[in-house]
Amino acid sequence: MPATTIDPTKTRVLKELKHVRPLIGCRFDPSGRYLFASAEDDTIQRFDLLTGGKTALIGHQSWVRGLASVPVKNTPVVSHDNVPTSAIFRGVAAVHKPTVFTLLSGDYHGKLLWWNGADATPKPIKTVEAHDGWIRAVAVSPDGTMVATCGNDQLVKLWNTADGRPIRTFEGHTSHVYNVAFHPNGQRIVSADLKGNIRDWEITTGKLVRELDAKILHKYDTGFGADIGGIRGIAFNSAGTQLACIGITNVSNAFAGVGNPLVVLFDWNDGKPKQLKPKDAFQGTGWGVGIHESGIIIGAGGGGQGRIWFWNPADGTNTHTVNVPTNARDMAIHPDGAALALAGANGTSYLYTTTPTPAVSPSPAPAKKP
Amino acid sequence: MGSLRCRLLAAFNACLALFVAPVCAEESLHQRIDQKIAAGLANYDQLAAPLAGDAEFLRRITLDLTGRIPPAAETRAFLADKSSDKRTKLIDKLLASPEYARRMQEYFDVMLMDRRRDAKVPGAAWEEFLRTSFAANKPYDQLVREILSNDGADPKTRAAAKFFLERDLEPTIVTRDISRLFLGQNLQCAQCHDHPLVDDYHQEHFYGIQAFFNRAFLFPDAKDAKAVIAEKAEGEVSFISVFDPKKAQKSTPPAVPGWKPIGDPKLEKGKEYTMAPAKNVKPVPAYSRLSKLAAAITANENIAFRRTAANRLWAMMLGRGLVQPLDFDHSNNPPSHPQLMTMLADEFAGHHYDVKWLLREIALSSTYQRSSEGSPKSQNIPEHRYAVAILKPLSPEQIGYSMMQATGLTDVYRNELAKTLTEPTLQTKLAPNLGPFRQLYGAQPGEPEDGFASTLDQTLFVKHGNHVRNLIAPRTGSLVERAAKLAEPSLIAEELFLTVYSRLPADDERRELAELLRPAANRTNTLTEVVWAMLASAEFRFNH
Amino acid sequence: MKHCPYACHTSDHLVNRRLFLGGAAAGFAGLTNPAAARELAASQKRMLVIFLSGGVSQLETWDPKPNTDTGGPFRAISTSVPGVHISELLPLAAKRMHLLTLVRGINTAEDEHGRGATIMLTGRRTEPGLKYPEVGAVAAKLLNTTTPELPGHVQITPGGGSGFNKEDAAFLGPKFASVTLADGKPPADLPRPAILTTDADREREAFRQKLNAKFAQSRRSAQTEAYTESFEQASKVVAKANAFDASREDPKAADRYGRHDFGRHMLLARRLLEQGVSFVKVSHTNYDTHHENFDFHIEQLGEFDRPFSMLLDDLSDRGMLESTLVVVMSEFGRTPRINDRYGRDHWSKAWSVAMAGCGLKAGAVVGKTNANGTAVTDREVNGGHLFHTYFRALGLDPTKNFHPAGRPIPIADPKTSAITELLV
Structure with missing residues (x-):
């Protein structure tokens, strides 16, 4: 069972997973054994948290930020017994045998690639010219049968996971679509764009159900004559009662990135937004967001350096903040719920644990407290 | 030599x-x-x-x-x-x-400061320094000595340091401007070699002046609005003529062009400073080259x-x-x-x-x-x-004040001030109206005000601009209002010509004005047009 | 100029070649002859500078380095000139590469905005005590025109205030300084205000002329002449105010250029060039992308590519490109290194400028940078070389001198010379 409680104040680095080039995006596989991190050298790096191995996935010709994976066979059973000494933390202990899963990755040339994510050296097994221009996000439906992509062509597209056939295109955004997410009930899909417009679509009909307003995460900077903002990270809670969006607000200088990170948390039923702000006056962009099983909202981002913020779901206060030594350009919560990963601009993916349970790792690096 | x-x-x-x-x-x-x-x-x-x-x-x-x-x-x-x-x-x-005193303050401000923006000395303090100097008829050599000897450290007299401070003590500019304004010799072209066209201007003249302040610098730095002038005890100017094939490096002690260089006194080693240089400390040399500048420039022998x-x-x-x-x-x-x-x-x-x-x-x-x-x-x-007599174009300030006087605005202010009327109280009211004239007719900051050009923006400012239109617009006590109240066209002509041109109208001018006023469509409108035409005419634009 | 019976000490600096900013236009009496005007129109040369403010990335425009450590995520695409590739962010410009000329080996060695702009606009580094005129002032002074009543030096800026500048002409004098059309709008005082009726304007002008005539009977100088004539000249400019109104262009053209500010400004640039303005600079803001370089370049170049390409097409179609020099410049380029905020910072050591038209070899590429764009490896040039090249392309000799205050100052920096291999 995934961890249902965490203690943010115990957050500490479990492992620094290093690559030579700046990282862009990161996601765990469904079992939680692997962390995939895309980099500015057009590769996707696969870090094996069980063995400590690192494998490069070669196939893209551009940068990748959209990553998602879907189990092909059985969903793995997570257990905390028999932890091998090679395991970095308890959450990966159960996964002795590789789970077969498909990794989907979308790049800035508009290509969507399929991989057997658990192969010794994964190769692209399918390529779809999915968008004109950047693919900015990739999501998988709760039942795993559908893949959603979105991008700079202002479109949201739905694909059949099994064979890559197009299922449906959602048209209507009037700016780059930055993110897409499936509602846990599998009936709806939401997409969010540069200007902070969020669209809630019915999957089976393609009908626009409603629009949500996160325009506070966008600004047209008249001095520079350019838009800044966009929904940089998006996540539902597992019950599907909340939708979190993260980005930048209060921008005073677009081209220096001077502004404050912000989470806009929507109540899914009535669509009402709530703002979750960092307690400190940190300047930068929120790049990733997730809602933990415990209900705690976790965001990550950065400007000159990085931060992880924890918000109390009851009153929206920023209860704890962790300093990260680099700009955190993406965040993923481990399926076990006991860890999270960041994609660092310095080429390192930082793996943090958030549980009070002692880690297995022999010498975890201490987390820096703000 | x-x-x-x-x-x-x-x-x-x-x-x-x-x-x-x-x-x-x-x-x-x-x-x-x-x-x-x-x-x-x-x-x-x-x-x-x-x-x-x-x-x-x-x-x-x-x-x-x-x-x-x-x-x-x-x-x-x-x-x-x-x-x-x-x-x-x-x-x-x-x-x-x-x-x-106000006129001299403005004339010498433009001459000395070339309309630079106020960064280190407030304009008001500098203007007050100049104005009181001319009001007291301070000897001109004394005024120049005060300007060339002030290091800006004493808040009470800092205004006098504006000449140096607003130029950031930039060696080329200060040398050029000292030579230009106080010696009548623009040595800028002698910076890199002896002046190519003027036999009398030598490269060593340029560096002789620069040597007076080549050891001086702004402390703590030029960016600081409160910076003062500090000086080191060492450092020589060095120059090579770009025309010299041998590229011989030369140097000179401080010297006024044509006069004997002022050598440095021999100081005991270790006693070069009364306040030694250190981090965040303003050094004070035992011997100051800069302190010799003012006397050397204004010396009796320096013709x-x-x-x-x-x-x-x-x-x-x-x-x-x-x-x-x-x-x-x-x-x-x-x-x-x-x-x-x-x-x-x-x-x-x-x-x-x-x-x-x-x-x-x-x-x-x-x-x-x-x-x-x-x-x-x-x-x-x-x-x-x-x-x-040579026709002199009015300076930006003269145009502004004269338009205010001619249209009656100055008199309106005089009446408003009544018992509190003094030159300074009137000036406070006039000053805000002067901005557009300085902006349009003045040279760019840092550029000497020379030559005459009549530019389109100036002409359009007079033709179409709000500012001039508002000056002319009738109000109680203004020229158009005063003239409109007069019945006799000849008296109107006198009022207009005496006020705008400071002379009586000639007979033909009286006749012409009477003809213009005859249709009597709207006397105020006609008078507004006439006053505009007079303000826009050459007779007004020049001091003749 | 009329014969002046008294005390008339005409000096050259009072006699303008252009009517626009005052003075008498002695040199253009012949223009009343339509044939002479046509001949001049045919030979008239013009210059358009598109200034990408803030420093456009050479890697996202004219010198892409895809799939290197500095290349960023974008593709290089082929162009209408075989073998020449540019960034995928300029798809329309790529189709017009046969009209363009690229300089890829620029090293201006100045990473500060103001000083970088000075180098690119004056062809010289900042010097204490001496300001050099900007390229537009030099062009306005040296290029002939058929419409002396229009300004010779116009800049269209995205914002700020419209007005008449003085500084950018330096010693050439304010008559060659730029007129700023902020957001394409003429200076406020240019059109006749509604409150001033045409009748009132005519009457007061007539009275003004009468007063001046009387004054001139006994008092006359080159200065009084220049002053009184400036009003007649201003009236001619006011009558030509429509030249500044891009809304009078065909709406279809506005659609082609793009219904946004920069599209409108480029269409206005076309209109001004067609009307005989010697120099137009259009600024597009902003490219100072220390943060999110790639997102911002998508947006900004997406706005730039179409109107730029449409204007090239129009100049080419109308036979004007061979007499119009077009230059796309910035104050510098951007760092090959991508910073932690996906930004690129200031970089003057190896960057590019694109040119087109008058006097240039179309389709030529001069200069090279190394594999990841960090250094120039072939035909390194700086702002001085470019400045020489512009005026050589315009058929002028930039090694000649100006003579402010009797002192000879070379038009272009004598330490540099034209990139002759680019010249026809």
Whole structure:
């Protein structure tokens, strides 16, 4: 069972997973054994948290930020017994045998690639010219049968996971679509764009159900004559009662990135937004967001350096903040719920644990407290 | 060393002789000015224009000494005055007025600061320093010494350091401007080599001046608005002529061009500083080169200083320098009247650089008072023979104040102030209206104000701009309102011409105005158009 | 200029070649002859500078380095000139590469905005105590025109205030300084205000002329002449105010250029060039992308590519490109290194400028940078070389001198010379 409680104040680095080039995006596989991190050298790096191995996935010709994976066979059973000494933390202990899963990755040339994510050296097994221009996000439906992509062509597209056939295109955004997410009930899909417009679509009909307003995460900077903002990270809670969006607000200088990170948390039923702000006056962009099983909202981002913020779901206060030594350009919560990963601009993916349970790792690096 | 030094030495000797045995001592300077001017042109007396009429003289001297046209009431009074010495009395009255100090403050601010923006010394403090100096008739050499010796450290006198501070003590600029403004020699082209066109200007002259402050710097740094001038105890200027194939590196101690360099005293090792340099500490050297600058520039033997001082005051009054351009005094560009130049310079120095005295003598001369109306017989005479008074374009400040005076705004303010009316209280009200004139007619910050160009933006400002339109618009006590109340067209003509042109209208002008007013469609509108036309005319735009 | 009977000491600096900013236009009496005007129109040369403010990335425009450590995520695409590739962010410009000329080896060695702009606009580094005129002022002074009543030096800026500048002409004098059309709008005082009726304007002008005529009977100088004539000239400019109104262009053209500010400004540039303005600079803001370089370049170049390409097409179609020099410049380029905020910082050591038209070899590429764009490896040039090249392309000799205050100052920096291999 995934961890249902965490203690943010115990957050500490479990492992620094290093690559030579700046990282862009990161996601765990469904079992939680692997962390995939895309980099500015057009590769996707696969870090094996069980063995400590690192494998490069070669196939893209551009940068990748959209990553998602879907189990092909059985969903793995997570257990905390028999932890091998090679395991970095308890959450990966159960996964002795590789789970077969498909990794989907979308790049800035508009290509969507399929991989057997658990192969010794994964190769692209399918390529779809999915968008004109950047693919900015990739999501998988709760039942795993559908893949959603979105991008700079202002479109949201739905694909059949099994064979890559197009299922449906959602048209209507009037700016780059930055993110897409499936509602846990599998009936709806939401997409969010540069200007902070969020669209809630019915999957089976393609009908626009409603629009949500996160325009506070966008600004047209008249001095520079350019838009800044966009929904940089998006996540539902597992019950599907909340939708979190993260980005930048209060921008005073677009081209220096001077502004404050912000989470806009929507109540899914009535669509009402709530703002979750960092307690400190940190300047930068929120790049990733997730809602933990415990209900705690976790965001990550950065400007000159990085931060992880924890918000109390009851009153929206920023209860704890962790300093990260680099700009955190993406965040993923481990399926076990006991860890999270960041994609660092310095080429390192930082793996943090958030549980009070002692880690297995022999010498975890201490987390820096703000 | 060349001819400049020889010539200057000769002039110096001549000047000593002058003090020992003054020539024509019984004749005042203005008479001798006229003699020298007359001697500068064959048949001068026959060819020269007659003296200006009272109205022409009144407008000219009022603009020159107070920076604005006279109020209509003063014009009426002056024209009505029958006394024979009324011009002398007027000159004395104007020189004694607070408006004189304001005019000189503005003229010398532009001359010294080239309309730089205020970064390190507030404009108001600097203006007050200049204004009180001219009001007290501070000797000009003393004023310059105060400007060239202030390090900005004492808040009470910091304003005087503006010349250095707003130039960030930038060596090229300060050297250029000291030579240009106080020596009448633009040495900028002698920075990289001896001046290619002027034999008298040498590269070592440029660096001799620079050596006075090459050890000085702004402390803590030039970005600090409160920066002061600090100095080190070491450092030499070095220069290589770009024309020298051997690229020989030279140096010079501080020196005023043509004069003996000022060597540094030998100091015991370890005693170079009274306050040694350290981090965040303003060093104080035991011997300051900069402290020698003011005295060296204004020294009695430095004839270049008195020449350029006298020449600039002459140019302010007459519309061109005896040496022209003002910063191009050298043997191949002699003054139009060499003896007059020497005489003015020596007399000015001999009278302890008494600015009011020199201006008064110039104003009293027939040369100054000559009419600007040319005639066929004067048509081919070059202007530097002073046969006809030179038409001087009004300065940005003169245009602004004169438009305010002509349209009646100044009088409206006078009435508003009533019992509290003083020059400063009136100035406070006028100043905000001056901004657009400075902006449009003034040179760019840091650029010397020379030449005359009539640009489209200025013309459109007069033609279409709100500012001029609002000045003319009728209000209680304004010109259009006053004139509109008069019934008789001839009286209207008098009011308009006395107020805007500071003269009475001629008969044909009275007739023309009467014709314009006859349709009587809307007298206020017609008068608004007439006043605009007068303000936009050449007669208003120039001091004639 | 009329014969002046009294005390007229005409000096050259009062006689303008252009009517626009005052002075008499002695040199253009012949223009009343329509044939002479046509001949001049045919030979008239013009210059258009598109200034990508803030410093456009050479890697996202003219010198892409895809799939290197500095290349960023974008593709290089082929162009209408075989073998020449540019960034995929300029698809329309790529199709017009046969009209363009690229300089890829620029090293201006100045990473500060103001000083970088000075180098690119004056062809010289900042010097204490001496300001050099900007390229537009030099062009306005040296290029002939058929419409002296229009300004010779116009800049269209995205914002700020419209007005008449003085500084950018330096010693050439304010008559060659730029007129700023902020957001394409003429200076406020240019059009006749509604409150001033045409009748009132005519009447007061007539009275003004009468007063001046009387004054001139006995008092006249080159300065008074220049002053009184400036009003007649201003009236001619006011009558030509429509030249500044891009809304009078065909709406279809506005659609082609793009219904956004920069599209409108480029269409206005076309209109001004067609009307005989010698120099137009259009600024597009902003490219100072220390943060999110790639997102911002998508947006900004997406706005730039179409109007730029449409204007090239129009100049080419109308036969004007051979007499119009077009230059796309910035104050510098951007760092090959991508910073932690996906930004690129200031970089003057190896960057590019694109040119087109008058006097240039179309389709030529001069200069090279190394594999990841960090250094120039072939034909390194700086702002001085470019400045020489512009005026050589315009058929002028930039090694000649100006003579402010009698002192000779070379038009272009004598330490540099034209990139002759680019010249026809």
